[in-house]
Amino acid sequence: MSKIANAFKNGTAFIGFLTAGDPTTEKTVEYILAMEEAGCDLIEIGIPFSDPMAEGIVIQDANVRALKHNTTTDDVFDIVREVRKKTDVPLVFLTYINPVFFYGYEKFFKKCNELGVDGIISPDLPFEEKNEIKDIALANDVDVISLIAPTSKQRIQKIASDASGFIYVVSSLGVTGMRSEIKTDLNAILSDIREVSDLPLAVGFGINTPKQAHEIGKIADGVIVGSAIVKIIEEYGENATLTLKEYVSSMKEACR
Amino acid sequence: MNDGRYGEYGGQYISETLMNELLYLEEQYNYYMKDPDFLDELNFLLKEYAGRPSLLYYAKRMTEDLGGAKVYLKREDLNHTGAHKINNVLGQVLLAKKMGKTRVIAETGAGQHGVATATAAALLDMECEVYMGEVDTERQALNVYRMELLGAKVNPVKSGTKTLKDAVNDAFRDWIARVHDTNYVIGSTMGPHPFPMMVRDFQAIISKEARQQILDKENKLPNMVIACVGGGSNAMGAFYNFIDDENVKLVGCEAGGRGVDTPYNAAALTNGKIGIFHGMKSMFNQGDYGQIAPVYSVSAGLDYPGVGPEHAYLKDKGRAEYVPINDEEAVNAFEYLSRMEGIIPAIESAHAVAYAMKVAPQMDTDDVIIVCLSGRGDKDVRSIAKYRGVELNE
Numbered sequence: 001m002s003k004i005a006n007a008f009k010n011g012t013a014f015i016g017f018l019t020a021g022d023p024t025t026e027k028t029v030e031y032i033l034a035m036e037e038a039g040c041d042l043i044e045i046g047i048p049f050s051d052p053m054a055e056g057i058v059i060q061d062a063n064v065r066a067l068k069h070n071t072t073t074d075d076v077f078d079i080v081r082e083v084r085k086k087t088d089v090p091l092v093f094l095t096y097i098n099p100v101f102f103y104g105y106e107k108f109f110k111k112c113n114e115l116g117v118d119g120i121i122s123p124d125l126p127f128e129e130k131n132e133i134k135d136i137a138l139a140n141d142v143d144v145i146s147l148i149a150p151t152s153k154q155r156i157q158k159i160a161s162d163a164s165g166f167i168y169v170v171s172s173l174g175v176t177g178m179r180s181e182i183k184t185d186l187n188a189i190l191s192d193i194r195e196v197s198d199l200p201l202a203v204g205f206g207i208n209t210p211k212q213a214h215e216i217g218k219i220a221d222g223v224i225v226g227s228a229i230v231k232i233i234e235e236y237g238e239n240a241t242l243t244l245k246e247y248v249s250s251m252k253e254a255c256r
Numbered sequence: 257m258n259d260g261r262y263g264e265y266g267g268q269y270i271s272e273t274l275m276n277e278l279l280y281l282e283e284q285y286n287y288y289m290k291d292p293d294f295l296d297e298l299n300f301l302l303k304e305y306a307g308r309p310s311l312l313y314y315a316k317r318m319t320e321d322l323g324g325a326k327v328y329l330k331r332e333d334l335n336h337t338g339a340h341k342i343n344n345v346l347g348q349v350l351l352a353k354k355m356g357k358t359r360v361i362a363e364t365g366a367g368q369h370g371v372a373t374a375t376a377a378a379l380l381d382m383e384c385e386v387y388m389g390e391v392d393t394e395r396q397a398l399n400v401y402r403m404e405l406l407g408a409k410v411n412p413v414k415s416g417t418k419t420l421k422d423a424v425n426d427a428f429r430d431w432i433a434r435v436h437d438t439n440y441v442i443g444s445t446m447g448p449h450p451f452p453m454m455v456r457d458f459q460a461i462i463s464k465e466a467r468q469q470i471l472d473k474e475n476k477l478p479n480m481v482i483a484c485v486g487g488g489s490n491a492m493g494a495f496y497n498f499i500d501d502e503n504v505k506l507v508g509c510e511a512g513g514r515g516v517d518t519p520y521n522a523a524a525l526t527n528g529k530i531g532i533f534h535g536m537k538s539m540f541n542q543g544d545y546g547q548i549a550p551v552y553s554v555s556a557g558l559d560y561p562g563v564g565p566e567h568a569y570l571k572d573k574g575r576a577e578y579v580p581i582n583d584e585e586a587v588n589a590f591e592y593l594s595r596m597e598g599i600i601p602a603i604e605s606a607h608a609v610a611y612a613m614k615v616a617p618q619m620d621t622d623d624v625i626i627v628c629l630s631g632r633g634d635k636d637v638r639s640i641a642k643y644r645g646v647e648l649n650e
Contacts, residue, residue, distance in 0.1 A: 050547040051416060051533065053425050054271050054432070060415055072545045097269060097532045102546025124269045124532070132532075149273035151435060159272070173273060174433030 003090045003118050004143055004165040007042035008200040012217040012255040015202055016248055017044040017094060017226035019062035020079055021071025023237050029082040031233065031244055036089040038245040039252030044121065044226070047076050047095035054123040056177025058227040061234065073103050080115045092119035092145060092165075097132065105136045113140035119165045121145040127159050138164070148193060149173075150184045160197040166222060167193060171205045177227050179206030182216075190219055210254035217255035225251060260449025263572060265565035268448040270428075270535040277435045282450040284355050289457070294354060301346045305379065306336045308343075308461065312469035312626070318596045318612075325479065325619035327612055329599070329629045330466045332490065339602065339631030340462060340490045341372035345441060347458035349376035352439035359383040359438040363427040365392055365420035365486070366557035366604065367399025368631055369443030374408035384408040387426040389419035392556045395639050417550045420486075420560045424534055444487025445564030448535030452564050459493025466626055467497050474624055480505040480615070483628035484607040485578065486522070486558035488567045490630035495576060505577070507615075508567060509607040511553030512580030522551035524563040525571055525578040531562075538565040554583040554643060557604040557631075585610040587643055590633060602631030603640065 007013045016035045020028050032043055048066035052059060080091060093112070100108050100122070112120070120142055125132060130144060137144045143165025148156055150173060160167060169189060171182045190201055202222030207213060213223045232247060233240045260266050268278060288294040302308040311331040319327045332340035345362075352360050360382050364370030370386040377384035386403055390412040393400050400410050416422040424447075431440040445452045445459070463481070470478050481498055483491035485508035498504040513521030521527060521541075528539040533548055541549040541561040551561045570576035581589075586603060589610035594600045601609055605628070612627045619625070633640075641648050 051421065051425050053428050053534075056429075057415075064415075067547065074545075098540075098542070098548070099546040101532050102529075102542065123271055124535070126268060126270060126272050126275045128268050128275070147272045149271070151273050151276050153276060155272075155276060170273060173435065175429045 003088065004042065007090045008166065008221050010041055012220065013041035013200065013202060013222035014039055014248065014252040014255050015042045015044060015222050015224040016040040016229050017046060017224065018229055018233060019046040019048055019059060019066050020076040021048055021066030021069070022062040022230070022233055023065060025071060025075050025079055027238055028079050030241060032083050033086055034241045034245050035248050036087050038248035040089065040248055042090040042092060044092050044094045044224070045076065045079065047073060047093055047099055049096045049099060052096065054175055056175040056227060058231050058234065059176050062230045073099055077111055077115055080117055084116050090118045091116065092121060093117055094121045097122045097125050100133065105133055109133070109136045109140040109142050112142045117142060119143035119145050121147070121168060123147070127155065127162065130162070148189065150189065156192050157196050160193050163197060163199055166200040166202050167197065168224065169193070169201050169203045169220065171203050171207065176205055178208040182206050182212065186216065187219055210250050213251050213254040223251070223255050260453070262566045262569035265536065265538050265568045266449055266452060267537050268535060269532050269537065270448045271432055273432050274435065278448055278450065285351060285450055285454055288351055288354055294350070298347055298350055301350070302343065302461065306342045306346060307334060309465045310334055312466055312473065314473070315597050318593070321596060322613060322616040324616040324621060325623035325625045327616055328470065328624065328626045330462060330494065330626055332462060332628060332630050333599070333601065333605070333632035337368070337372045337375050338634065339368040339372065340459060340493060341369045341443060342375070343461055343493065344443065344455050344458040344489060345369070345372040345376045348439065348441040348454065349373065349380050349382060352441065353380050353382060355439065357437055357439045359434070360441045361385045361387065361427050361430050361438055362441045362443060363420065363423035364388045364443065365423070365559055366555065366635065367392065367396040367403070368557060368635070370403050370408070370410070371399055371406070373441050374403040374406035377408060378406045385430065386410050387413050387423040387430070389413045389417070389423050391418040392420065396556055396635060399635055420556070421548065444489040445492045445566060446487040446534060446536060446562065452536065452566055455489050456492045456496060456566060459489050460496040462490065462493035462628060463495060463497035466494065470624065470626060476624070477501050477504050478624040478626045479619065480507060480625045481628070482507045482509065482608045482611050482625060484509045484558060484604045484630060485563060485567060486511065486560045486604065488564035490628050492564060492566055494628035495570070499575060506570070506575065507611060508576055508578040509581045509611045510578055511555055511558035511607065512582035513552045513554070515582055516580045520552040521580065522553045522559050522561065523580040524561060525567065526580045528562070533562060536565050539563055539568045554586060554639070555603040555607065557602070558607065579611060581607040581610045587640060589613055590636070590640055599629070600633035601629055602633045603636040605630045606633070
């Protein structure tokens with residue numbers, strides 16, 4: 001049992017994402033702690049990848065920045081080690097599967113367990129391929145977070161009934177990135193999922209304003225924000241702490 | 257093989273958003289491949305529009321000059337649009353049309369697949385957008401204009417290495433936003449299932465024809481079939497109907513670039529490691545920690561850091577052999593075939609010609625080699641001139 005359940009004990013959870021190593025590994029540690037302090041209930045740490053196929057331009061650029069100074073998977077583990085000296089906030093890796101495969105599943109998840117990483121989200125590991133990591137991850141108390149998309153339809157049942165930790169509900173078609181409007185009938189998807197699963201449901205993709213967070217917070221158990229946070233880091237570079245804190249606390253406030 | 261696996265390779269490592277669409281695509285593909293009307297329509301297009309069957313040409317001067325095995329060229333360069341790509345594209349775009357889609361997208365490296373897709377889209381009245389790395393739009397500017405003439409929109413891809421793999425990334429990003437009206441027409445035997453199977457099946461016509469043609473001409477099967485391998489579609493097509501003929505040696509020629517002992521190559525089977533990328537488990541050029549490596553080849557069409565999963569499988573099984581051919585060897589072969597046979601091959605195909613030049617002299621004069629001449633070289637003239645330091649003014 002990972003710590004992920006704790007994230008949803010405090011009203012609607014606010015889940016923030018950043019890319020590890022952007023702008024530096026030291027700053028990533030600082031920003032994670034700042035986000036936690038400002039009210040993030042769970043933090044997704046992106047392991048940078050050369051080809052983040054599911055990302056929009058904002059997070060693509062963050063990957064490029066992180067890889068420019070060779071942020072490695074081991075550097076990302078070092079970030080977690082530092083963060084864990086200060087906080088127990090649930091941490092989840094967002095990573096494409098190749099860096100994990102290359103590192104070696106055994107070694108990767110053992111390290112997650114040692115350092116206290118609670119879950120993994122892999123955008124290129126759908127239900128059909130989940131067996132790549134499922135057993136090894138669970139043996140190391142790492143939840144494999146399942147994604148459900150607006151196109152999932154009849155797949156919802158099998159995905160949801162095999163899920164653990166929380167379920168990541170993708171709000172819209174397309175890649176990650178800020179959207180002015182979310183048109184998907186989220187209510188319908190959320191109630192379909194709730195018929196087969198008691199897990200917390202967190203909605204992500206496109207959310208960036210407190211108003212959106214408030215609306216989605218009313219129907220979901222968690223609100224996930226990535227690109228808007230990464231955009232702040234892009235703009236403020238090494239001096240983003242204050243702006244991040246203000247943004248996160250306004251979003252957490254809006255979720256309640 | 258139809259479970260999407262080739263040994264441990266293949267699979268469907270892709271966003272959940274696309275999964276239902278892939279399952280639907282597979283179902284529709286299986287349905288239409290048994291539908292006589294669809295097959296009639298496709299065969300009509302292949303014959304009357306693309307110009308199939310393509311010739312199996314005996315390269316007499318080349319054979320005599322090399323002094324060994326008889327060399328035959330499977331003339332995919334003579335197809336409409338100048339390469340084997342049209343075989344697959346007619347199949348996929350026709351399928352998209354039957355599925356009720358109104359728009360197709362494609363990635364392209366050298367531009368041949370983009371041109372072929374734009375062509376089929378024009379013919380079948382579909383909207384078409386092509387993703388092409390910015391670097392490739394520069395080295396293949398003529399093909400960009402060609403696609404635009406055909407009514408397609410070309411989107412230069414500015415992310416990553418700005419070449420073929422980045423074009424694939426952006427094509428997937430487009431598709432994930434528009435699954436409802438769009439089919440992604442992948443140009444090679446790569447990507448998530450069912451693409452590697454589908455593209456192979458549409459390209460298998462190369463070896464289906466070649467096998468019969470060589471039996472007619474030589475009254476025996478060839479000793480060797482040679483094809484170039486980027487993602488691997490012309491090679492898969494050229495190999496497929498010979499796989500059960502155990503005595504036919506199958507050789508794929510990868511882009512050795514400036515040498516496989518330098519970082520400047522794209523030889524995924526020679527230098528790569530097993531990985532998961534672009535929807536498939538296969539062999540990829542990758543750096544420490546599994547970052548996909550920037551690759552290089554003089555040939556834009558082979559400039560891809562991976563290879564289709566069935567090739568990785570054929571290699572592991574020992575059924576096919578894969579060799580790197582470096583830039584210099586390929587350019588020499590490009591010039592050699594031009595002078596010797598009056599055929600200017602695509603620089604991609606020249607990689608296969610180069611291996612034939614190496615191996616034919618060591619073989620018996622009774623032996624027979626088929627080289628898949630996957631495309632014509634008009635598009636490469638400018639870049640080969642540049643490679644040779646010749647300045648062209650227009």
